[in-house]
Every structure is written in C-alpha cells, then in structure tokens.
Amino acid sequence: MKRKSQNMIKYVIKRVLFMVPMLIMVLIFTWLLSHMMSVNPVVNKIGFTLDPAVYERELRRIGYYDPWYIQLGIYLRNFFIGNWGESYIVLPDKSVIEIIGIIFPRTIELMIFPIVIVPIIAVKLGVLSAKNKNTSKDVVIRLIAIIGAGFPVFWIATLLQRFVGIIIRNFTYGAINIEVVFSNSPSIPSPVPPGGFSTGFRIIDSFLYNDQAYLWDTLIHLLLPVISMTFVSLAGITRLTRSSMLEVMDQDYIRTARAKGVLEKDVINKHALRNALLPTSNLIIGGTASALLGSLFVEVTFNYRGFGYYMVQAIFTGDYLVINGLLVFATIIILSGTLTADVMYTIIDPRIVYR
Amino acid sequence: MTEIVNEIEQDEKTEGKKGNFIRLLKFYLLPGWRDPKFTAMQTQIERVKSKRRLFRRLLAPLSIVGLAMVLFMAVLAVYAPWLTPYTIDTLAQPYLPSGGIPFANPTPAHPLGTTRFAYDLLGRLIWGARTALTFAAMPVIISLTGGIIFGTISAYFGGLVDTILMRFVDFMYSFPTIILVIIITPMLGGSLLNMVLIWGLLFIPVNMRFVRSLVFQVKQNMYVMAAVTGGADKLKVMFKHIFPNTLSPMIISIFGAMAVTVLGFASIAFLGLGDQTYADWGTDILYARTRMTAIGQAFWPGLFIGITAIGFILLGDGLRDALDPRLKI
Numbered sequence: 016m017k018r019k020s021q022n023m024i025k026y027v028i029k030r031v032l033f034m035v036p037m038l039i040m041v042l043i044f045t046w047l048l049s050h051m052m053s054v055n056p057v058v059n060k061i062g063f064t065l066d067p068a069v070y071e072r073e074l075r076r077i078g079y080y081d082p083w084y085i086q087l088g089i090y091l092r093n094f095f096i097g098n099w100g101e102s103y104i105v106l107p108d109k110s111v112i113e114i115i116g117i118i119f120p121r122t123i124e125l126m127i128f129p130i131v132i133v134p135i136i137a138v139k140l141g142v143l144s145a146k147n148k149n150t151s152k153d154v155v156i157r158l159i160a161i162i163g164a165g166f167p168v169f170w171i172a173t174l175l176q177r178f179v180g181i182i183i184r185n186f187t188y189g190a191i192n193i194e195v196v197f198s199n200s201p202s203i204p205s206p207v208p209p210g211g212f213s214t215g216f217r218i219i220d221s222f223l224y225n226d227q228a229y230l231w232d233t234l235i236h237l238l239l240p241v242i243s244m245t246f247v248s249l250a251g252i253t254r255l256t257r258s259s260m261l262e263v264m265d266q267d268y269i270r271t272a273r274a275k276g277v278l279e280k281d282v283i284n285k286h287a288l289r290n291a292l293l294p295t296s297n298l299i300i301g302g303t304a305s306a307l308l309g310s311l312f313v314e315v316t317f318n319y320r321g322f323g324y325y326m327v328q329a330i331f332t333g334d335y336l337v338i339n340g341l342l343v344f345a346t347i348i349i350l351s352g353t354l355t356a357d358v359m360y361t362i363i364d365p366r367i368v369y370r
Numbered sequence: 371m372t373e374i375v376n377e378i379e380q381d382e383k384t385e386g387k388k389g390n391f392i393r394l395l396k397f398y399l400l401p402g403w404r405d406p407k408f409t410a411m412q413t414q415i416e417r418v419k420s421k422r423r424l425f426r427r428l429l430a431p432l433s434i435v436g437l438a439m440v441l442f443m444a445v446l447a448v449y450a451p452w453l454t455p456y457t458i459d460t461l462a463q464p465y466l467p468s469g470g471i472p473f474a475n476p477t478p479a480h481p482l483g484t485t486r487f488a489y490d491l492l493g494r495l496i497w498g499a500r501t502a503l504t505f506a507a508m509p510v511i512i513s514l515t516g517g518i519i520f521g522t523i524s525a526y527f528g529g530l531v532d533t534i535l536m537r538f539v540d541f542m543y544s545f546p547t548i549i550l551v552i553i554i555t556p557m558l559g560g561s562l563l564n565m566v567l568i569w570g571l572l573f574i575p576v577n578m579r580f581v582r583s584l585v586f587q588v589k590q591n592m593y594v595m596a597a598v599t600g601g602a603d604k605l606k607v608m609f610k611h612i613f614p615n616t617l618s619p620m621i622i623s624i625f626g627a628m629a630v631t632v633l634g635f636a637s638i639a640f641l642g643l644g645d646q647t648y649a650d651w652g653t654d655i656l657y658a659r660t661r662m663t664a665i666g667q668a669f670w671p672g673l674f675i676g677i678t679a680i681g682f683i684l685l686g687d688g689l690r691d692a693l694d695p696r697l698k699i
Binding site: 346353 | 640
C-alpha cells in the first residue's frame with residue numbers, strides 16, 4: 016500500500032514536470048496561430064483612417080516591425096515573469112490576467128450546477144433506465160438523452176430564450192422581471208464598492224456584502240443558461256451509464272448475488288453500479304475540464320460575459336494577446352484536468368497501477 | 371452430399387439470379403420463413419444463419435427510426451431541385467431578393483415564411499440537407515484515414531515511433547478542439563472545402579488514439595502471433611491480419627463522428643464563420659437570432675439538424691448493438 020502511494024507521487028511529479036515542455040510548445044503554437052490571423056486588429060482598434068502616419072505609429076508602438084523571433088522572445092519572457100500582456104480591443108487597458116480573474120468566475124458560476132449536480136441526476140436516470148429496460152420509463156429517459164445529444168445546444172438555448180421572452184411574456188409583468196434573464200444587463204449594480212474586496216463570484220459577493228436583490232438578479236440571470244447547459248451534459252452521461260449498466264447486469268456475479276438472496280436494491284447499488292461507474296467516472300472527471308470551456312455557445316447565445324463569450328469576441332476582433340492568454344489558460348485547465356482524472360481513476364478502480 | 375450441391379446449382383441455373391435474390395430477401399426479412407427446399411439445403415442454411423441473425427438485430431425499432439431519418443434527409447438532398455421551386459442561386463448570400471419582406475409569416479409562396487434578406491426558409495432547409503450530408507462524411511473519412519494509417523503504425527511498431535506519435539497526440543489533446551477550429555477557420559477563410567479540411571485534420575489525433583487502442587487489442591490475438599512466427603511481412607500483418615479485425619468498431623464510430631460533424635458545422639456557422647454562399651442550417655439559426663420574434667425561423671433549421679444528428683446516432687447505436695454490443699463509443 017505504501018509503495019503504491021509512493022509510486023503515485025512519483026507518477027504525479029513526472030506528469031507535472033512533463034506539463035512544462037508541453038506548455039512551452041502550446042505557447043509557441045498559439046503565438047504562431049495568432050501571428051497568422053487574417054483579422055487586422057489595428058484597423059479594428061483605430062478604425063479606418065486616411066492618415067497613414069497614425070496607422071504607422073500604432074504599428075510601431077505594438078512592435079509590428081520587429082523580427083518574428085524577437086516578438087516571440089519578448090512574449091515568452093513576459094509570459095514567464097507574469098506579464099501576459101494587455102487587452103487590445105475587447106476590454107482595453109486591462110491586463111490579460113486581470114481579465115481572466117474577472118471572467119472566469121462567471122463561467123464557473125454558470126457551470127457549477129451542470130458539473131456537480133448533473134452527473135448525480137444522470138447516473139440515477141441511467142440506472143433507472145437500465146433497470147426498466149424496454150419499458151415506458153426507459154423510452155422516456157432515452158428520448159430526453161437523445162434530444163440532448165442530437166440537438167445543438169445553441170438551438171435549445173435560442174428556443175428557450177424565445178419561449179420565455181415572447182410566448183409566456185405575461186409572466187414578466189409579475190414581481191420578478193424574467194426579461195432581465197436575457198440581457199444580462201447590469202440592472203442592479205454590484206454591491207462591491209469601488210476598490211473593495213471582490214471574489215469575482217457574484218453569488219459569493221452578494222453574500223459578503225449582504226445584498227439580496229443582487230443575489231436574486233444573479234440567480235435569475237443564470238436560470239436559462241443553466242437549464243440549456245444541463246440538458247446537454249445530461250445526455251452523454253445518461254447514455255453511457257445505461258449501456259455500461261446493461262452490460263454489467265448480464266454478468267455472472269449479478270446472477271450469483273440474486274441467487275444467494277441479496278436484495279434487488281443492493282444488487283443494483285452495490286454490485287452492479289460500482290462496476291458500471293468505471294467508464295462513466297472517466298467521462299465525468301475528464302469531461303469537467305472540457306465542460307468549463309464548452310459553455311461557449313450558451314454564453315454567446317445569452318450574451319453571458321464569461322470565458323467563451325470573450326474568447327469569441329477576441330477571435331473576431333483579432334485581440335491577439337487575449338486569444339493567446341485565454342487559450343493557454345484553457346490548456347492549463349485541460350492538462351490539470353486530465354491529470355486529476357488519471358489520479359482519481361486509481362482511487363475508483365484499485366486495479367489500475369501507474370508505474 | 372455432392373448430389374445435393376449439384377441439385378442446388380441446377381436450381382440456381384434454372385431460376386436465375388432474380389429468383390435467388392427474392393428467396394434470400396424472404397429468408398432475411400420474414401421471421402421463421404423457410405423455403406421448401408431448405409431441408410435439402412441444411413448445410414447452406416447453417417452457413418448463412420449468422421448473417422441472418424445480424425440482419426435481424428439490425429432491424430431493431432430504433433435503428434429503423436434512425437434509418438428513416440437519414441433516408442428522409444437523403445431524399446431531400448438528392449431531389450432538392452424538384453422539391454422546391456427556388457434554386458440555390460436565389461437562396462444564398464451574393465443574391466439579395468428585391469422587394470421581399472424579411473422574417474415574413476408563412477404565405478403560399480413561402481410555406482415556412484422567409485428568413486433574413488427575404489430568402490425562402492423551406493427552400494434553404496431543403497438545399498441545406500445537401501450541404502449537410504455532403505460535408506458530413508468527408509471530414510470523417512479524412513480523419514479516419516489519417517487515424518488508421520498513423521494509429522496502426524504507432525501501435526504496431528511501438529518504441530520510438532509510438533512515443534513520438536503519442537506525444538503529438540497528447541499535444542493536440544491539450545487544446546480545446548472547438549476553440550482551435552474557431553481560431554483557424556477565419557485564418558484560412560471560411561469556404562466549405564477549408565472547413566472540411568480543418569475538421570478532418572484536427573480530428574486525426576482523436577482517431578489515432580482510437581485506432582491505436584483497437585490495434586493493441588487485436589495484436590494480442592493468437593493468429594497475429596502465428597502470422598509473425600510464420601515469417602509474414604510486417605506490412606502484410608498490419609493490413610491483412612490486424613486491420614480487417616478492427617473494422618467493425620471503426621464502422622460504428624463513423625456514424626457517431628458524422629453526427630458530431632453535422633453538429634459541429636452547424637455550431638461554426640452559428641458563430642458566423644460558415645460559408646454563407648451555401649444554404650446552411652446553422653447560418654439560418656444565426657439569421658433568426660437577429661430578430662427576437664422570429665420563432666419559426668429559429669425552430670425549423672434546428673429541428674433539421676437534430677433529425678440528421680439523431681438519425682446518425684441511432685444508426686450507430688443500432689449497428690453497435692448488432693455488431694459489437696460491448697463496445698463503448
């Protein structure tokens with residue numbers, strides 16, 4: 016046992032060390048990508064100008080005429096001393112690290128329900144569906160799962176938006192103004208005083224400064240994006256749980272357990288589910304990192320100013336430093352996510368040993 | 371024994387190929403149907419029995435639904451010029467209809483109303499099937515071919531080649547693929563051919579890992595070792611002994627990948643990066659987003675995307691249940 020944990024630590028250290036050259040390669044690759052971009056950020060920044068001198072001065076200021084290796088060198092050096100550059104167009108004069116500090120908590124707020132609660136619901140649904148194979152319950156659950164898997168998330172989001180905004184419009188004349196849901200407008204100002212301590216999470220902030228109106232406003236803003244996100248992430252896990260559960264239920268040890276008189280509840284929850292969860296857990300843990308980035312289309316649909324929204328904005332306007340910064344940040348999340356998944360996998364399935 | 375075989379051959383000659391085909395069709399489709407001659411053909415029946423079982427399992431109700439969905443889309447794609455009076459030139463970007471009302475309600479001339487720039491929505495939906503189906507298959511074929519070549523090489527040779535290729539795969543895996551697509555698409559220009567190439571090339575690593583794991587499984591079988599011991603050529607072992615046995619999981623994965631491609635193309639078009647000179651369902655949803663009251667214009671294209679994707683998913687599931695029920699894709 017002790018030896019195993021030692022091996023584990025060695026393995027984790029090896030993986031973390033391996034992440035460093037990977038990160039440098041990712042940096043160079045993203046820099047190359049942003050270098051080859053077809054969008055002209057300078058035109059987007061200063062607008063179409065007839066004065067070539069203004070244009071020229073701007074190009075000189077951002078170092079356009081430097082050779083490529085000097086640009087890359089400066090970028091890499093600045094990156095490792097913690098200066099990821101400043102935003103050029105999307106949020107002018109804010110450093111990229113600052114931007115990530117502002118926008119990433121919003122995405123986490125949006126994704127916390129789909130990441131934490133949805134796997135629990137989805138596994139329950141999958142088990143229920145496998146237990147009642149080929150009955151009406153099974154059909155309903157599979158239908159929900161397949162709608163989530165087959166229909167594009169932005170379509171579901173758009174329809175939800177239209178539905179709440181137009182078809183049941185009378186609702187919004189009540190006490191809660193549901194119309195606030197779409198605009199994500201700063202209708203209620205943040206309770207954080209200028210220069211005061213802020214966690215970036217609006218829900219936590221409203222608790223810290225004891226502002227109920229802001230809390231409800233935030234929650235209502237989150238309602239529709241979370242619903243459409245839930246629908247999609249539910250689908251994959253439910254389908255996988257169902258199929259692996261069906262496979263496990265055919266095994267000999269399930270028959271043995273039933274034959275020796277174990278309660279059906281225990282057969283499902285203890286004998287079958289433990290084994291059926293192995294592939295599912297891989298999907299859940301490994302999918303968490305990508306789910307954090309996968310909210311892109313929902314954020315674009317609802318104009319939710321989170322990670323994906325600014326990513327798309329930066330790509331469209333050619334804000335190259337923001338693209339680089341966000342992409343590298345996303346890569347770090349994915350790399351650490353896969354590492355966590357591999358480590359967690361040994362805890363869930365003790366048969367796996369890393370050397 | 372030889373007499374029976376001679377008799378069968380004689381029958382086939384007299385009845386001709388057509389009669390044989392109908393008999394086989396009856397045999398596959400009608401449950402429990404037996405040809406009067408089958409008592410004499412016992413050996414032959416045994417030979418085709420496994421095929422018959424496979425066929426029966428393929429005909430599960432959900433697979434039939436999936437097949438119907440895909441066939442519906444295929445009919446729309448093939449007979450598009452006959453199904454709608456509008457030609458593709460009058461439905462896509464460079465052409466702007468004069469005097470039309472954008473986002474109009476349904477009229478006899480426009481059965482589902484009009485979308486942005488007063489294009490006919492139904493016409494765009496029908497021509498969109500052609501775009502979607504044509505370009506759903508191509509990235510999958512490109513990425514799977516690349517995956518097969520590099521994955522097989524990597525798994526079979528092992529050692530340094532394997533390490534280098536797998537490091538490359540790890541490198542590509544560390545990027546969020548969808549964001550990479552969004553960055554690269556405007557870089558090369560969003561024409562459909564470019565999109566196909568980008569999707570095909572970016573998804574090669576996924577298929578490399580998939581094919582490699584399949585080959586590793588097959589490699590441990592006894593017949594591969596026997597072939598190696600017998601002194602077979604490396605390429606021959608790879609592509610004659612190992613490759614055919616990895617085929618069925620690959621065929622199953624094609625359908626899932628096609629559903630992903632249809633959805634992916636729609637999402638890229640939804641962000642406004644698609645080729646707007648084609649009728650495309652994702653672009654339709656993007657158009658509908660410019661007006662809040664355009665509910666039908668947002669609803670129909672998404673429904674068509676969903677029908678196509680779900681059709682492919684159901685077909686893939688049905689094939690998996692029939693061919694390889696233990697496979698997890």
